[in-house]
Amino acid sequence: ETGVTQSPTHLIKTRGQQVTLRCSSQSGHNTVSWYQQALGQGPQFIFQYYREEENGRGNFPPRFSGLQFPNYSSELNVNALELDDSALYLCASNDEPGQPYEQYFGPGTRLTVT
Amino acid sequence: AQKVTQAQTEISVVEKEDVTLDCVYETRDTTYYLFWYKQPPSGELVFLIRRNSFDEQNEISGRYSWNFQKSTSSFNFTITASQVVDSAVYFCALSGNNAGNMLTFGGGTRLMVKP
Numbered sequence: 001e002t003g004v005t006q007s008p009t010h011l012i013k014t015r016g017q018q019v020t021l022r023c024s025s026q027s028g029h030n031t032v033s034w035y036q037q038a039l040g041q042g043p044q045f046i047f048q049y050y051r052e053e054e055n056g057r058g059n060f061p062p063r064f065s066g067l068q069f070p071n072y073s074s075e076l077n078v079n080a081l082e083l084d085d086s087a088l089y090l091c092a093s094n095d096e097p098g099q100p101y102e103q104y105f106g107p108g109t110r111l112t113v114t
Numbered sequence: 115a116q117k118v119t120q121a122q123t124e125i126s127v128v129e130k131e132d133v134t135l136d137c138v139y140e141t142r143d144t145t146y147y148l149f150w151y152k153q154p155p156s157g158e159l160v161f162l163i164r165r166n167s168f169d170e171q172n173e174i175s176g177r178y179s180w181n182f183q184k185s186t187s188s189f190n191f192t193i194t195a196s197q198v199v200d201s202a203v204y205f206c207a208l209s210g211n212n213a214g215n216m217l218t219f220g221g222g223t224r225l226m227v228k229p
Contacts, residue, residue: 033216042118042205042219043159056216088157102149103217105159 003027004093004106012112018079021109023091025072031055031095032074033103034066037088049074078111086113116141118208118220126226127196135191135223137206143167148182148189149207149217159205165189196227 003026013019025032031050035043045058049068063079072093078085088110092103117140127133139148150162163173165182173180177194193200203224207217 035217040222042120042207042221043217045216045218048216058216090157090159092159102161102164104161105151107156107158110157 004091004104006089006091006106006109008109009107010110010112012114013081014114015081015083017081018077019081019111021076021078021089021091021111023074023076023093023106025074025091025093026104027072029072029093029095029104031093032068033092034074034076035090035092036060036085037090037108038084039087043090046076081113083113086111116143116146116208116210116218118206118218120204120206120220120223122223123221124224124226126228129198129227129229130195131227132192132194133196133225133227135193135204135206135225137189137191137220139187139189139206139208141208141210143210145210147209149209150180150189150191151205151207151219153203153205153222155202162191193225196225198227198229201225201227 005024007022033048034046037043046060047057048055052068065077068074088108090105090108092105094103119138146167148165151159153159170182179192181190203222205222206220209217
């Protein structure tokens with residue numbers, strides 16, 4: 001059991017709205033990464049947080065933002081939702097950002113934008 | 115730029131058949147790591163294996179085996195005597211030397227094992 005949890009499981013939003021997705025990392029893991037997985041595709045890296053600071057970012061616009069808290073929880077915020085934001089959002093945690101060990105993934109939040 | 119290609123989008127086999135999932139990667143890093151993940155219908159990505167670029171030894175874990183060939187930039191995954199429970203989407207991923215543990219995933223291969 002990985003210990004990474006995400007909430008909510010499913011979410012339906014309307015175009016233009018804002019959404020917050022939550023992740024609780026495995027205890028002791030101070031690095032969290034977020035990925036977007038569109039239907040039928042592989043996950044794409046959004047950004048990574050390490051000790052509450054952004055530590056790397058993929059090719060996503062600024063309306064995708066994040067927060068990481070000292071209690072191993074984190075948030076992904078998406079503003080001005082677009083239809084193409086409909087996807088499975090996965091968070092993953094691990095010990096240190098520089099170590100390419102296996103990341104432990106949560107079950108994901110499926111976001112539908114209508 | 116890094117890239118992972120899984121040319122097989124979908125494979126269907128009958129139980130007990132052997133099946134190989136192909137993965138080809140591109141990177142300019144001299145040190146990198148390759149991964150395989152399994153994604154069952156529940157959606158969670160399950161880690162299967164990590165291999166670093168300096169270790170070209172093949173690995174076997176039960177019915178699973180991996181063939182890493184640096185010369186052809188391939189990291190193929192074979193399931194021996196497939197079972198229905200192996201049905202899932204399998205992703206190959208790459209992490210470069212300077213990318214922390216940002217993973218670049220391939221498009222995935224959907225494996226269907228029929229009884």
